[in-house]
Amino acid sequence: MAKNTKLGSLNIDEDLAEYALNKTKAKYAEIRIEKNIGNSILFVNGELKGVEIVENYGFCIRIIDNGIGFYFSNIVNKEKIREGIEKAEKMAKIQKEKILLSEEKFYEDRYEVKGNFPEINEKLEFIKDLQIEKQITFSYGDEIQEKIYMNSESARIYSKIPRIYLYYLLTVADEQMHREFGNTGGWEFVKKWKVEEWLEHDLKFLKELIEKGEKPPSKGDVILSPYITGLIAHESCGHPFEADRILGREAAQAGKSYASQDLLGKKFANDCINIADDPTIPNSYGFYKYDDEGVRARKRILIKDGIVNEFLHNRQTAYKMQCKSNASARATYGKEPIIRMANTFFMPGDYSLEELIEDVKEGVYMVTYMEWNIDDKRINQKYVGEEAYIIRNGEIDGIAYHPAIEITTFDFYKKVDGVGKNLQFYPATCGKGEPMQGIEVSTGGVDIRLRDVSIKIK
Amino acid sequence: MIELIEKKFEKYIAIERDTISKQAKFYNSKLEVMKEWRDRELELYLYKNGKMLNLSIENPDKKKIKNCIDKANKIMDYISPTSFEIGYDTNYVYEKFFDENVINDDKIAEKVENAINLLNKECAGILFAQIEKIKIHTPYTSQEDRNSMAYFSIRVFDKDSSGHAVSCSRKLMNIDEKIAKDAEEIAMKGKKPKMVKEGKYDVIFTPLAFANLLSYFSNFCSAFAVDAGYSFLVNKIGKKVANECITIYDSGIERDGIYSTKFDDEGVATRKTCIVKDGILKTYLHNSTTAKKHNTKTTANAGIISPSPWNVVLKEGEYSVEEMIEEVKNGLLITNLWYTRFHNYIKGDFSTVARDSAFYIRNGEIESAVKGIRISDNLERLFKNINALSKHKKQIYWWEMENPVFSTYALIKDVFITTV
Known part of the structure; x- marks a missing residue:
């Protein structure tokens, strides 16, 4: 040097x-x-x-x-x-x-x-x-x-x-x-x-929710907006694909993962699912050009056409899994670099929101959430809609009062049959590490349609 | 420094903190990383002409402080007025333990190795230790304090099942490596879990699990949370918020409480404050500013912007754990919780995920391990449905929690359980 x-x-x-x-x-x-x-x-x-x-x-x-x-x-x-x-x-x-x-x-x-x-x-x-x-x-x-x-x-x-x-x-x-x-x-x-x-x-929405919110159907198709699908990509794909988690390094804190090295190259989701994590998106909340091990950042394709494509690596996990780091080591001020996401998102498909809705006989369209959680292997997850609507016969037909989906990761990725083309990103602070390292990320995605889902009420 | 501040500001708080922190992190039953942090910081709250500004300076020296004060003077011309009160109470309590050796690398590593060696199963966790030296200067007092704390958090895995245990103390010698065996026992009992049906169950929470809910409850008691829309306890002073078997204190003076401190961020002597007595909410947690707004006195919980709990202490009950299990006809034993998230803070609607092994109880006996459990309920309703507390109490603190809690086992009736 x-x-x-x-x-x-x-x-x-x-x-x-x-x-x-x-x-x-x-x-x-x-x-x-x-x-x-x-x-x-x-x-x-x-x-x-x-x-x-x-x-x-x-x-x-x-x-x-x-x-x-x-x-x-x-x-x-x-x-x-x-x-x-x-x-x-x-x-x-x-x-x-x-x-x-x-x-x-x-x-x-x-x-x-x-x-x-x-x-x-x-x-x-x-x-x-x-x-x-x-x-x-x-x-x-x-x-x-x-x-x-x-x-x-x-x-x-x-x-x-x-x-x-x-x-x-x-x-x-x-x-x-x-x-x-x-x-x-x-x-x-x-x-x-x-x-x-x-x-x-x-x-305006909250006032209407109070006046007109109605019970959602107990079963049906569910369309999730980018605000929610971004969170789902983060929680059920990004986190479990962190290789340090897969190797057990976060086992006592943020938990383990349903994923193992054997999952690479395996069919995991429907063909229409593509998920990426990309630190290089200009002005995104999770932007960086080099990670905190000095490795040049690039877009990571986590799931490609429904197949597990790569995990998020730092140099330590890359050595253990015999691959190259994909520049996922990030540190907050004063903390050690650990594997983190940057901007994680469902990649666009072909559908407009209108096209996704018009093919739904009965269901809900969830736009925003307040409550969510997932187990520490990243399988059992729940999302509760705040802004949400009822869909009947291919049209928005009323406000849904706090519909909730509680679903396994594996079911979720199998039930998706339509992926929208309108890509949006939202900032978030991701928690991991001990002491806690809250780091800037964005969660993003497109509208997604799931078929035949149990819908609960908060 | 103080002379400089005194001349230019009507009110001020200057807090000097010097901390040394150590951590040993292990996973796959091997110690992997040792860490050390050295922080020196000065936090200033400066007030004049009805305006207050908060500045942090790392590794402060005279030049940095002078620059900071000059900057504050300029900025204050622009900011809006805000209320700012500083309390005075010098009835300091000097009972808490202090252990200068809590940050000894070799002893920390030895404790971790001892715990790993007790086990036949895979484990992961950390031992974190810290020493803090702190000085505070306000127009009313100048005080010094020193604190030590350590917590050991270990999770043991038996294939797909797991158990978690913690040990917390202000002295490193009190950190008990043998809790590793407790975590192992929970993990081993959790094998071959079955799914349960969605519905209402009577649930026994271990101290580790119940501490999670108590931590959220106590943070909802902060006057800031109440004012800012982050609490269901608005207008509930004097009202029933929990079952009458529940008495909860906040204490800054517990001898072995890892958040015990001589004074709060205003220099006010900490104390033991009854938050809930026999199920009735007695007070919010206040600093002097929120206390004035609520027409009451500070509880010595500053946080200048947001009052927060020190050590939360639940008054123990009369039951043994065995007696509590005997009480349950159709219920669950939950050993840990994580990912507690609120759908609505002012109603208290939330859900949280059972983590590590959980068990089904039928007719007073543990029948099998269970999995896939989520509590989807309302925090106030749950606290009102608490039916019994154990005699056994333990200090709990780990990664998932905001503050330490001295928690018992708790039996709560009719908890709504959802599953996938």
Whole structure:
């Protein structure tokens, strides 16, 4: 590690990263130095509850020398980095397990997503203008994340990524609806989100739900919107296809998986199902160009024409499963890189929403959800509709009062017979790791039709 | 630093935290990674002209603090007014344990290895330990405190069945590796599970499972949750919210409570607060700002924006676990819960998934292991249907929980179970 070319960070002392790598004699070492500047704002029922400004600056060292030693400090200087190296080297040797990594091609690169944020008064005015005469909580956040990543196998990456996010929880009488907005990028996205229109829509819907909501049929066809299918792709395909989960690394926390290495290449879903996870979608909430092991990101096709195509890998799981990493190692500030999704979605098919609906004799169309969960092998799952409609004889014919589907993953993928063409993405924060690493992802997809499903009421 | 702040702001809170955290993570019955975190942080809440701003500074020094204060002064011109109160109560309790050695790498690794070696089955988990040194400065007080905590969480697998156990303490020596055997026993008993029919069952929750529901319940008691639409306890003070056998405390002063702390984020002395007495909701959890809004006094649970529980303590009941099982004619024993999600916070409608082994109970005896269980019900209804609590109580904390809970076994009547 003796290159002298500067990556060009204005705010991070990259010489410290070089220093760390020169200091260690371990078989493998990596260092990540991060600087994040963030702002969050909370309004409850029109009242400003909090404005927070956070500035993080810290480094993580990961040493692999038999086992793994990981060290973080937010005191960034040579002395602490030397201490971090020594401690991580020692911790790595406490374990008996011999960890090996896949061989990868590494790059020296810098990339930056454009985006800035205005002064705080403009942010406050924006949220104030959204206030309505109802119980509503708004949570706004923005962040600029700068990062230098280097490893002892020649990766040297500088990145600068701004992110922006807004969430609201709306209460009308005793009904509730929440909605999230988020992108990598700057303030320009605020206008693109059209939050006022969504608020107006949700307000109107909740009033109609209270007045006109009716019991859904107990059985029928179910059409799920991209808002829900994105979540399903994330929960029932993305998570179980994380190779660390398959190999048992998350067994005591986020759980195991129904998938095993034997599932690769096997028929899993109907032919019309294609699911991808793609970190490279510009301005998506889960965007990145290199993962936190320095591997260049690419689109991952998880299910292709109903067949299991690939899992999500870091270098450790790739070595164990004798393949290459597909750049799924991601870390939040101060935490170890673990396998994460980025933007997971059902890939488009041929149907318009109208075409999916017109072929349904009786059923429901679920547009949004509030409650969902899934077991820790990712088989038994439940989704409860908030905005949902009854379909009769090929037409929307009333508002469905909280229809719920409770279904196994295997049944779900066999019951899909129609896949829409209207692809949409929604931001989310995915939870995994201990301590918890909530990371930015998006869940996306298209409308999907399932045949002959049991429909419950919340 | 304080002089600088005092000159420029009418009210302030400055919290300095210095923490060292360690973790040993193991899976497939092998220790795989050891981790260490060193955090030094200053959190500032600054208030003047009716406006409040919260800033965090990592590894603070005079220059950073001065820059931060200058920045705060500029920003405050633009932000809207918000209420901000700081309480005062220096009746500090000094009973909690402290263990300087809780973060000893070799002892942490040894405990994990000991647990793994006790087992014949596959296991995974972590041992996490932390020491925190904390100072607080407000216009009314300057105080210091130090805390230690550790928790050991282990899950054991016997092919497709599993069991989970935890051990929590402020002292590393009190972390009990032998809980690994408890988790193994649950896993081994859970083999060959059968499906159950959807419907209402009397359910016995182990302390690990019931702590999950108690943690959600106690967080719904936060005045912030009540005001912001995240709680079904709106306008329920003085009303029945649980069966009369239920008394719940929040305690910042439990000797071995892993979230015990001398003072809250306002410097106010922590205490033991009765949240629910004999089934009646007595108070929300308050900081001084929410207390003023609700015309009451702080319960020393700041969180400046959102009050939150420290250690939740459920008053134990009179039953042995065997007696509770004998009470059940058609029911279930659930050993763990996860993925608790609310459809509607203000009604308390939710569902949660039974995790690890669960069992069917017929006529007072455990008949078989069961699988595919989801509780789809209402949290207030469940708390009102609690029928019995055990004498046995245990401190529970793990990955799934917001805060530690001293929980008993609980028998709840007519719990609605759904299945796929």
